[in-house]
Amino acid sequence: MSTHTIMTVYGTRPEAIKVAPVIRAIEESSTLESVTVVTGQHREMLDQVNEIFGIVPDHDLNVFAHGQTLNALMAKVFGGLDPVLARVAPDAVLVQGDTSTVAAASIAAFYRNIPVVHLEAGLRSGDITSPFPEEANRKITGQVTALHLAPTSTSRANLLRENVDPASVAVIGNTVIDALLHTVAQAAPFTDPHLQALAHAARPVLLVTTHRRENWGGRDGRGRSRPSPAGRGPARVHDRAAGTPQPDRP
Numbered sequence: 001m002s003t004h005t006i007m008t009v010y011g012t013r014p015e016a017i018k019v020a021p022v023i024r025a026i027e028e029s030s031t032l033e034s035v036t037v038v039t040g041q042h043r044e045m046l047d048q049v050n051e052i053f054g055i056v057p058d059h060d061l062n063v064f065a066h067g068q069t070l071n072a073l074m075a076k077v078f079g080g081l082d083p084v085l086a087r088v089a090p091d092a093v094l095v096q097g098d099t100s101t102v103a104a105a106s107i108a109a110f111y112r113n114i115p116v117v118h119l120e121a122g123l124r125s126g127d128i129t130s131p132f133p134e135e136a137n138r139k140i141t142g143q144v145t146a147l148h149l150a151p152t153s154t155s156r157a158n159l160l161r162e163n164v165d166p167a168s169v170a171v172i173g174n175t176v177i178d179a180l181l182h183t184v185a186q187a188a189p190f191t192d193p194h195l196q197a198l199a200h201a202a203r204p205v206l207l208v209t210t211h212r213r214e215n216w217g218g219r220d221g222r223g224r225s226r227p228s229p230a231g232r233g234p235a236r237v238h239d240r241a242a243g244t245p246q247p248d249r250p
Contacts, residue, residue, distance in 0.1 A: 005033045006117075007090035009081065011041030011063070011101030016049035018120065019096045021178035023055055035088055039077050039101045040064045052183065059084050070100055070133060077104035085112050092117050092146070096175075098138035110144035119175065121148035122155030 006026050010019050016038075026034040037059040038046060050057065061080035063073060077100070085093070085108060093109035095102040096119040106116045118141050125135050142148065148164060150156040151174040159169050190196040198205050 003031055003033045004091040005035055005088065006092050006094055007035040007037060007085070007088060008094045009037045009039065009101065009105040010096060011039035011046065011077070012099050013042050013045040013049050015096045015099060015101065016046055016053075016055075017179045018175045019094065020049065020053040020055060021175050021182060022094065022096075022119065024053070024182075035059075035090060037061065037081065037084055037105075039080070039105075041073065041077075041099060041101045052186070052188065053179075073100050074104045077101055078108055081105055081108050082112075085109060085114060090114060094119060095141065096120055098123065098134040098141070100133065100137060103133075103137040103140050106141040106144050115146035116141070116144055117147045117149065118142065118145040119149045120151055120155075121145060121169070122150040122152075122157075122159040124155075124158040 008019050008023055008026070010016055023034055023036060026032045036055060036057045038050070038057040038061065040046065040060060040062040041064065043062075043064040049055075061077065061084075063076035063080060065072075065076075068076075081104070092115045093105060094117045095105050098120075102118075106118065109116050121138075121142060123138055125131065128135050128139070142159065142162065142164065146168065148156075148159055148169045150159065150169055150171050153171055156169050156171050160166060190199060
């Protein structure tokens with residue numbers, strides 16, 4: 001039986017979480033062959049997710065560098081991915097979301113006449129500058145995508161307003177739910193003693209995470225645990241929101 005090769009390209013922790021269930025499904029298919037490429041746009045955070053899901057990338061472009069600009073990052077992804085595309089010649093390239101890895105990978109695949117499959121397609125803010133550069137990245141990716149996998153009917157409607165062929169859009173839900181269901185079934189102890197203590201608390205725990213820059217607002221103590229109707233829980237602040245230098249923004 002002939003198989004089709006699907007190359008999944010991803011570079012950050014959010015991408016890894018959402019492509020992991022898809023990669024696992026491709027690996028279990030009798031008609032598809034999986035090839036995974038990580039760019040390393042994130043490094044430690046990306047490797048952590050791959051370990052949790054048992055994914056060993058076939059190719060690692062390792063583009064991370066402290067202090068690099070978005071243009072330098074994009075150039076590295078283009079330069080590192082193109083020879084892999086030429087050598088593997090996949091039947092399709094799967095990307096997820098709206099990072100610089102996604103934009104560069106989708107254009108690189110398009111330039112080699114390889115169909116692009118965009119997971120979580122159709123998200124739009126209506127402002128090209130916010131979130132930056134994600135809104136531009138996902139619109140650029142949408143222009144060269146052959147199959148748009150939209151998470152919601154709203155995302156589908158966004159694509160149709162941009163004159164995307166309805167036959168090329170499928171509403172599939174959000175794969176982060178599949179990732180969540182996989183993760184909660186694993187026995188993975190916390191390495192942080194505070195989280196370990198919360199896991200054994202007698203009352204419910206609410207986790208709050210602030211990731212997107214547009215959600216930060218002022219520095220109002222989000223990093224502290226705070227009371228809630230559900231109990232008490234930790235607030236996880238992304239490294240950039242906490243003030244840690246993050247040279248290669250998505």
